[in-house]
Amino acid sequence: MVAPRRARRRLRRFGNWELTLGLTILGLMIVSGLLAPWISPYPPNQIDILHSLQAPSFTHIMGTDFVGRDVFSRVLYGLRIDIFVVAVITYAGLVIGVVVGTVAGYFGGWLDAIIGRVADTVVSFPFIVLVLAVVAIVGPGLKGVAIGIVFVGWALYSRLSRSEMLAMREQPFMLATRALGYSNARAIFRHALPNLIRSSLVYSTVDVVVNMLVLAGMSYLGLGQQAPGADLGSIIASGQSYLLTAWWITTIPGAVLVLFGIGVSMIGDGITQGDLSMATM
């Protein structure tokens, strides 16, 4: 009991600094993405050949790319679209997975077997390969990548929720919902779901980072955001040939991507820590 008490004391002294810092980083990114049209100094696709490949300066704080587009403006617009897409696909996957997994765990039997095997099949493929396959069917572009990621992403939430549901099904309060003659829908969505969704929410903070990287990776491969649209992956790809002469085009969006990952992970850690201190209170 020494460690939790020490953790709690530390928590009191510093507040939950990980959570605070993570929320600050992510909050700044979301706000700047949302405000991109107003705060970006140049239109993201404005070409200015005369000032191409300029190093970061006061006029172009992140420099310009090979056709003179302002990297800072493109990063802002890239963040805007990336954060939006990642949020939608991650939580679409979460909602689908949690509902499907909870229902499977609650009813069991053949329904559970079918859903379980489908989820196993999806999970057993390498993530990127399956997304690539979906993109091949739907066609390149953010839409294809988004569909692909949701197609894969629900499976882990489904497994997670199913196993939580299996344990919860035998809980007396779930038996009580049956003894009271409540409908299955009420038992699942009103009583089981609020109790088991927390683990999925915590996992989603990891998933957001993974999805962000896959999205950027797809764009980097030219399968996601199509030129001239800006997203972090496509900006990184566009600067690749100039890495030795104009490092900023690739490095700065890359750093932004890393910072995003760190921010979200800190939020995840912060939530878990908060959980711990609440549990021992």
Added chain:
Amino acid sequence: MSDALLRIENLRVTFHHGGRTAVAVHGASLDVNAGEVVGLVGESGSGKSLTCRSVIRMLPAEGAMSANRIVFDGQDVLAMDRRALRAHRARSVGMIFQDPYSCLDPTKRVGEQIAETLRVNARMDHAAAKSQALALLEDVGITSPDRRYLSYPHELSGGMRQRVMIAIAVACKPKLLIADEATTALDVTTQAQILSLIQRLRRESGMAVLMVSHDFGVIAQVCDRVAVMYGGYVVEFGPVQDICTRPQHPYTRALLDSIPSLESAGRRVRRAGIPGQPPSLGEVTSGCPFVERCAYATDPCRTMEMVMLEAGPGHTSACPVTVGTRS
């Protein structure tokens, strides 16, 4: 006695697991009259809880039940379809479980859980359900119901949670309240309070109570009649007074003998326990389940059929030796 509120005849509950069949309840018969408190005593694994749960046909997933009849308030419980069964669970029977610590949804305020029952099962609107829930909280003896309405289960003590459970169970004015070891997890003082609460609610509403316990003291205190279960059979059934003063079945006798009395307090008296272990599931296939531990056992006991024999007015026992039909 055909006007009994609940009548269970020859209930059998079996579990199938991995190709093997274990019999948990062999043939339990029981009846509860309107407004009556019937106790169900027996040790762990004797089939008490399963018998209770069969009243609302809610067995664990691997369990299967059959019975000659289960009639509740003129309705055949075994023949109910899904809808009728849900209505039966929702409005006719209220159930309280053993563990007050995990019977309430941890993410919902307790008042809302009571109100939910009223909205769903009694079709009340939000406002009516809330005021009724507050009244119920007050009725089960929770002080400052306005504040407690907003509490989460983890903020309440075990006794308070059990009161909330009772409020939920009686919210829709059931005709029968099943209390499955409702006081076992509570300390003795709280236990007494909960018991008197159940008795008061019964007096006020006229509902019947089926009270499960392994504590004869609790049963003797509140019940009109008592059924003693052993090894999946009801071995003795009758008025509580009668059973306490002249128990017929050897198991009941041994059970009563093992309760310390006030007269023996302070003296070094070794209580007569019951030698041996209760039979495990599926072990006994024929004969009396108590035969291995019984002081009266004779050879025919190993193969006899378990039939309830008249042992007095309204008092039946499954032991032919002590009842005197076989010497």
